[in-house]
Amino acid sequence: MTDLALQPVALAVFLVLFVIVTVLGFMGARWRRGDLDTLHEWGLGGRRFGTLISWFLLGGDLYTAYTFVAVPALIYSVGAIGFFAVPYTILIYPILYSVFPRLWRICARHGYLTAPEFVRGRFDSRALSLAVAVTGILATMPYIALQLVGMQVVIAALGLQGSGLWADLPLFVAFVVLAAFTYTSGLRAPAIIAVVKDLLIYATVIAAAVIIPMHLGGWGKIFAAVPAAKLTLPVPGPNTLGSYGAYATLALGSALALFLYPHSMTGILAASSGRVIRRNAALLPAYSFILGLLALLGFMAIGYGVGHAPEYAAGFHRYGPNFAVPALILAAFPPWFAGVAFAAIAIGALVPASIMSIATANIFTRDIYKVFLKPGATDVQESRMAKLVSLVVKLGALVFILVLPTTAAIQFQLLGGIWIIQTLPAVMLGLLRWRLRPGALLLGWACGMAVGTAMAASTHFKSATFALHLPGAFIAPGYAALYALIVNLIVALVLSAIMNAMRSAEATARDPAERFGF
Template structure:
């Protein structure tokens, strides 16, 4: 066991636990109201929102898995760089409008807006269930980051004793989230992001210096992992796969419930716009750590052989820090990864709880809930979600969580037509959107199943030419075509349109201060 690193790691965990409980008294509000517990009272300014969204999107899994993807698959893994740039112009344009409408009408979830826009409980239910199902395995995967660093500190992660640190970490997370709501991850995100930046800046300076500079790093990486396979006379090969992964991932990321929750907690549309301009700074070094791990040869070092056998490519980043940094800084880096799991897991569980409470429980189980009852249900569901994630990751193989998260990513993009297009037009009918959603979900599930849930690149053959691409994008195209065709048929048949409970003035592009 690395005692120095473990001491530093535990010290930071104790610190953020205390912060989590203190957060209940920060910007004090009535935590018996779902708007206060689940959205922080919509009072977070530019700085807090920047830390919160950054802590929400750039998770422990991001900093472990994306370098691992580059380490294992090479250049394809770099799709994360353009996609994390593309998402911000998209969000800059779209989500201040959603925030403005949600603020005026008291909406807490994206499904609240969809319900009001189309006056369709079933369409709203489809959006809510998709969000909840897509979020659950995402929470479970945050445990991967914690599990890897706990193992790297020298603890066994096998058996009941090995599971104990994970159980303790999530029990503490559940306790302060229950007490403080969204304020807890918002406050802790500041610590997490500062630690991440310190860790990444140190890695960018120290590791290349010891490896002979970036020219040497790229020089020793095999060419097959530096370049995509170029198109030929039969297929677009890696080019179309790379492009559709980047575009599809960009469109999907802010549709996740935890992303919407972080956005709706902002105090203005301008706060969201400013954050969309600032957040690309996070993307600066994603992927480069993977090439550093390749160039350093840590995978072939005997002292790390058992770890790579247990965790695969996910151990690439921890191995780098263990090899190149003193023990005290290893503790800082591992604390950044560990806390980087707790922040998004907390936001995800709150987002899933908000969706269930507002769009399932209140709509179909207890239509006369008081605000206090609503918040109590959300708190209880947030606990159940966390317990479910822990049980899932401990009782089932990790590959199941990865496969379900893969499905979640291709499912969540099917909510785009109802939510994003709904912010701009009512041309599409709610029946068309619901059928389009169902066909889109069925299509991308079939594509993923045909790939045996081992990947998300599905090859489409067009006139004898192969076009590999992200299954979510192909299914979204099918979704849109079906939605448009059914909406036209509804109009031709003269069927009555549903009432729009929002107002035209809600959609004016007013820049809030």
């Protein structure tokens, strides 16, 4: 099988845009100057990002390179169920509006930089805080690795292939660039780069939504080329919710989980006020519109027949359906615009990967290093440790991709979604006046982690859905993360109620919630 052809014009445009972004990343250290020897400035940008910058930052944070590659690839390969990503990104914004301004105010008042730090202050429990911290780090690591998968696909589409070290050299270069500007500029770098990335993404997706249907003779012909089985969800049979249940629970569970990820939380806490968060909850659905157009690229790829074109066979052989979007771009656009589109995807990997590495570094430094390893750490020691950890995290993600097969990263990302949602009771319910007990929350977290992992293992880590068998021989396929969260909530709430009933009035008066201002 021959390698993909080198795309010199696309490569030149790609490199020019990549160099511009690299320069902007290093310039971030001088933008809105602050003392980058403090974790507050390096890891959260001093909480000074207004509505516009927060909009770009959160958009760049949530809509990653793997989203641009994987969502159309899922629709290309399995069809309509892949559209669950569109309603899920609509459901998240009412949650953002109603929950997270309060979290921002509490964290700003107490100087908290991470969700585990909030949990530790709210429940006065280092064990529960450690559980939330470790969960966040474990869930984020494969997420960073998958950004590099997106870059691998783009690099292959440009024709930069080979064997041995040469094959991975472009990825090493991207890693060095990412590590360098993150280390020097902190969160300011992805914040400023996100503006360029999002403008490129908007231009690419809108152009594709207009030009490709014109090439193919209109949307009617595109949908006519899609097999009927992929156009709609199959109607459930008797005694089962079928794919309807899977679709609905994937959307709801993903919406509940998304803002619990450390990188999402970092983008929120970097805002300058709770009002900025509310404004962004109203403005960010614009990205959902773009995501809907992006998802349709999967059907466009079917219409173009890129999966059967011999010139793209090497890409599909190596990357499977993930190569559908790059192949479509190469087939539908002139080389210079393909370079713009590929740069948008690559930069769409750099922005979230840098935020993810900063977020995990913040968590390790504030919630593990300072709490358990060096309680008396100074601001300078904190920032140095965070910078070092951010490098280690990125290096770990790079090794993950180079050593393990891509399917391993996808499987761990599946677990990441199941795991991170188990922190919801401690973080989101911790914002309420409910008298939840840290021991009950910790046990609920452990039960949710065990049940969710077991459900994923029962599918051999190939599916996010689990067929739940209910009384009356009724089968309810659904998102394993949501089912595990239900177990988590039942254990935490019931056990908290029992423990509260057994507490004395004096113990209730000493409740950490009272000291915390609840």
